Each structure stands twice: as structure tokens, then as C-alpha cells.
Amino acid sequence: MKNWPLARRKNALHQRARIIQKIRQFFNERGYIEMETPYRIPAPAPESHINAVPSGQWFLHASPELCMKRMLAAGYEKIFQICRCWREGERGSQHIPEFTLLEWYRVRSDYLVLMDECEELIQSLAIEIGLGERVTYRGQRIHLASPWERMTVEEAFRRFTKISAKEALNQDLFDEVMVRDIEPGLGIVNPVILYEYPYERRSLARLKKENPTVAERFELYLGGLEIANAFSELTDVGEQRKVFLSEMETRQSLGREIYPMPEKFLTELEEMPPSAGIALGVDRLVMVLLNATKIDEVVAFTPEEL
Amino acid sequence: MYSASDLRKGLKVAIDNDPYIVTAFEFSKPGKGQALYRTKLKNMITGFTIDRTYREGDTFEPASLEERPMQYLYREGDHYYFMDNQTYEQIIINEDALGDSKNYLIDNLNVKVLMFREKAIGVDLPNFVNLRVIKTEMWVKGDTSKADYKPATVETGYELRIPPFVQEGELITIDTRNGEYSTRVKE
Numbered sequence: 001m002k003n004w005p006l007a008r009r010k011n012a013l014h015q016r017a018r019i020i021q022k023i024r025q026f027f028n029e030r031g032y033i034e035m036e037t038p039y040r041i042p043a044p045a046p047e048s049h050i051n052a053v054p055s056g057q058w059f060l061h062a063s064p065e066l067c068m069k070r071m072l073a074a075g076y077e078k079i080f081q082i083c084r085c086w087r088e089g090e091r092g093s094q095h096i097p098e099f100t101l102l103e104w105y106r107v108r109s110d111y112l113v114l115m116d117e118c119e120e121l122i123q124s125l126a127i128e129i130g131l132g133e134r135v136t137y138r139g140q141r142i143h144l145a146s147p148w149e150r151m152t153v154e155e156a157f158r159r160f161t162k163i164s165a166k167e168a169l170n171q172d173l174f175d176e177v178m179v180r181d182i183e184p185g186l187g188i189v190n191p192v193i194l195y196e197y198p199y200e201r202r203s204l205a206r207l208k209k210e211n212p213t214v215a216e217r218f219e220l221y222l223g224g225l226e227i228a229n230a231f232s233e234l235t236d237v238g239e240q241r242k243v244f245l246s247e248m249e250t251r252q253s254l255g256r257e258i259y260p261m262p263e264k265f266l267t268e269l270e271e272m273p274p275s276a277g278i279a280l281g282v283d284r285l286v287m288v289l290l291n292a293t294k295i296d297e298v299v300a301f302t303p304e305e306l
Numbered sequence: 307m308y309s310a311s312d313l314r315k316g317l318k319v320a321i322d323n324d325p326y327i328v329t330a331f332e333f334s335k336p337g338k339g340q341a342l343y344r345t346k347l348k349n350m351i352t353g354f355t356i357d358r359t360y361r362e363g364d365t366f367e368p369a370s371l372e373e374r375p376m377q378y379l380y381r382e383g384d385h386y387y388f389m390d391n392q393t394y395e396q397i398i399i400n401e402d403a404l405g406d407s408k409n410y411l412i413d414n415l416n417v418k419v420l421m422f423r424e425k426a427i428g429v430d431l432p433n434f435v436n437l438r439v440i441k442t443e444m445w446v447k448g449d450t451s452k453a454d455y456k457p458a459t460v461e462t463g464y465e466l467r468i469p470p471f472v473q474e475g476e477l478i479t480i481d482t483r484n485g486e487y488s489t490r491v492k493e
Contacts, residue, residue, distance in 0.1 A: 004455075178339065
């Protein structure tokens with residue numbers, strides 16, 4: 001019996017292959033080395049709301065982040081990886097529990113350099129698949145020409161809501177407001193880089209020297225979709241351990257599994273030079289470039305189809 | 307008891323003792339944030355729709371509805387007539403209360419009518435129903451240039467997208483949970 005739902009994705013999957021090839025070319029031409037770090041790891045990064053899929057006594061990685069940073073610490077200066085990652089329970093029109101992530105890292109750089117690189121990468125991908133300087137996503141025309149809009153999280157709260165980011169955090173409403181009131185309006189006319197996340201949402205980013213209430217972290221949005229998350233990396237071992245412990249505490253309070261502390265990463269982190277790193281959801285980017293409303297339209301098989 | 311991860315379109319839950327049906331559902335997760343389950347919920351009695359966002363730990367009671375097996379008979383304007391399989395009593399449900407269910411109602415279809423305090427407020431359909439395609443484009447066998455789905459209308463007037471090889475007059479199975487084409491029925 002012919003699998004028609006799969007057959008009709010032929011064009012999308014062909015374009016997807018071209019996009020991935022072009023991503024490789026883009027980074028190869030810029031002197032990045034492609035890495036393949038293990039998918040199966042003993043200690044995933046402790047993050048409050050990311051659940052790793054168990055694999056025997058170990059886990060399938062939710063991102064290659066920790067291994068990639070250990071490479072930076074060992075002297076690799078510009079690296080990238082395109083790989084499968086797993087996050088338990090994440091399924092929706094923009095989520096699939098096994099997905100493709102592109103990560104790239106460079107030493108002696110900060111997140112501003114990555115903002116520029118995002119612009120250049122996505123512009124070159126749009127040209128590659130014949131779109132030029134505009135993409136149409138869900139009926140909206142997004143203009144890709146530089147410069148892209150850069151908006152701090154605080155500005156976004158001011159523009160789209162009646163409360164400040166601080167108030168939202170205090171009232172434990174940050175995520176809800178973000179999803180309901182802010183994200184849908186981001187990246188409609190131009191792509192938007194949302195940056196300077198409040199301290200509480202620093203994740204693995206370093207704090208801004210001139211204003212330590214915010215972290216050097218940004219997220220890229222196109223057509224209301226979150227495409228990428230980037231940091232000026234946190235290199236202070238003590239700080240990093242504190243962040244991990246606090247994430248573990250949150251996990252515990254939510255009744256989630258506690259992963260072993262990634263000790264090897266922490267030991268090697270002190271050797272890591274100031275660096276910047278970014279994770280970009282390839283499936284989501286393909287969705288925007290191909291004007292697909294569901295992630296199902298741009299992958300070969302969904303879990304439900306297996 | 308349901309938890310937030312059980313939420314899906316069509317689920318019926320009790321909120322403040324009223325029955326609500328989930329009419330739209332989206333899983334969201336802002337960068338590094340927590341999983342959020344965004345829903346539109348329609349009050350099955352008043353018809354009013356509310357937006358609610360739930361978190362992973364949230365739980366719900368199922369809507370307390372009585373289900374009565376009935377057969378769909380016919381329609382007159384906005385009124386849809388059903389017959390109780392046990393008492394042969396006829397009841398009427400309004401088009402608004404039926405929502406998307408009206409797309410799948412063909413004569414003699416067996417459904418479960420949902421009763422709340424002795425009032426019929428909706429129907430529960432089988433997961434799959436067979437409906438005949440009454441309008442769609444022609445397809446020439448062997449033409450693989452068009453792998454994409456094409457628009458079609460079925461006998462209830464419902465419009466959907468179907469694979470290119472399905473011809474006018476053929477019977478197809480539709481998944482009533484998402485309204486999508488499922489398979490072609492060999493007759």
C-alpha cells in the first residue's frame with residue numbers, strides 16, 4: 001500500500017536536504033569544523049524543563065551542548081554539528097520529540113557576532129532555495145534583508161504587554177505571557193532577535209558586565225516561531241555549578257528525575273576561552289522557509305507514523 | 307482524572323461543574339521555559355468559548371455527561387434530529403451545539419448523544435466514518451507529477467484534502483478527531 005502522506009512530502013524533503021547541505025557549506029566555508037559527538041550520554045545538562053529520554057543507564061542527549069563546550073575547552077576554536085536530539089513529551093505542531101538541531105560555537109566571540117552570523121546564514125539559505133530576500137510564512141511576508149530587528153526582553157514586554165518582565169517573573173507568569181502575548185508578534189515583518197534575558201532566565205549564558213540583571217542570551221524569531229537560542233557562554237565554573245544546582249532543585253520540586261552532575265564538563269570548563277554558542281532548530285527553520293504550518297510536513301516520519 | 311498532557315481537541319472536561327469541550331489545542335514551550343498547554347474551551351451549555359493555558363501539573367475532572375446511544379435521522383435547517391435507540395424518542399440538537407460533528411452526520415449513523423441534566427448538548431462520534439466523495443478533480447492513473455493532496459467535497463458538504471488517486475463517487479474513511487482523510491474504502 002502506498003504511503004500517500006509520505007509521498008506528498010517529497011518536495012518538502014527535497015528542499016530540506018538542500019537546506020541542510022547549504023548549512024554545511026556555509027560553515028565549512030567559514031572555517032568551522034563539523035563535529036560528531038555521542039548521542040548517548042551519562043549526564044545531560046540539568047535544565048528545569050527539558051526531560052531527557054533514557055537509554056539504558058544513560059540518556060539520549062537533548063542537545064550536544066556540553067560535549068561541544070568540552071571541545072572548545074580542549075582547543076577547538078570554531079565547530080558546528082547537525083544532529084538528532086531527543087526531548088521527552090514535546091509534541092505539538094511545532095514540536096517533535098526527536099528533532100534536528102544545528103549548533104555552532106566559536107571562541108573569542110560573544111553573542112553579537114552570532115546575531116550577525118544568523119542573519120547571513122538564513123539569508124543564504126533563502127537564496128539557495130530560490131526565495132531571495134523575502135519569505136512568506138502563514139500569509140505574512142517576512143523581509144530578510146539586514147539589519148534585523150533587535151529587541152530586548154524588557155522592550156518586548158513593554159511593547160506587547162501591560163506588565164514588565166520583572167513583574168511577570170515575580171508573579172510566575174513569564175512563560176505564559178511570552179507564549180500568549182509576545183511570541184506570536186515576533187518576526188512578522190522582519191526576523192526579530194530578542195536579547196538580554198533577565199537574570200532568572202540566564203540558562204548557560206554569562207551576565208552582562210554593564211548590567212548584571214540581564215544575561216547575554218538571545219532567541220531568534222521568524223513568523224512567531226522560535227528558531228534559535230544563543231549565549232555568550234558562561235565560563236565561570238563556580239557560577240555554572242550554582243546554575244546547575246538551582247536547576248536541579250527546580251527539577252526536584254517538580255518531581256522530575258535528577259540527572260548526575262556533569263562533573264567532567266565542569267572540570268574542563270575552566271579551560272574554555274570566552275566563547276559564543278547557539279542552537280538552531282533545523283526543522284523549524286525548514287518550516288518557515290517552506291511555509292509549513294506543522295512540523296509534521298517537513299520530517300520523513302512522525303512518531304505516530306512509525 | 308485527566309492531566310494537562312491528556313489535553314487534545316475534543317476532550318470534554320468539567321470546569322466549575324460545567325461541561326466544556328476542547329475546540330483548539332496547542333502545545334507550546336517558550337525557550338528554556340516550561341511546557342504550556344494552550345486551549346480554547348467551549349462551554350457545552352452556553353456555547354461561550356474561553357482561552358485557558360495549563361501547565362504540566364494541572365489536572366481536570368472529566369465532564370459528567372450521560373451518553374445515550376442514538377441514531378441520526380435527518381436535518382431541517384439548523385435542527386438535527388436523532389432517535390434514541392432504546393425509547394425510540396426523537397430529540398433535536400442545534401447546529402451550533404454540534405460544532406464540527408455536523409460534518410460527519412449521514413443518515414442512520416450511530417452516535418452517542420451527550421446529555422447534561424436531561425438536555426442533549428452534543429454528540430460523540432465513532433473515530434472513523436465513511437463518506438462518499440461527491441466532488442473532486444479528475445486524476446489520470448500513473449500521473450505521479452501531482453503527489454500533493456487535492457480539494458474534495460463529501461456528501462455532507464464537508465470539504466477536505468484527499469490523495470490524488472481518489473475519484474469522484476468513491477467512498478473514503480475520515481478520522482473524525484482531526485477531520486482528515488484516512489483511507490479509501492474498497493467496495
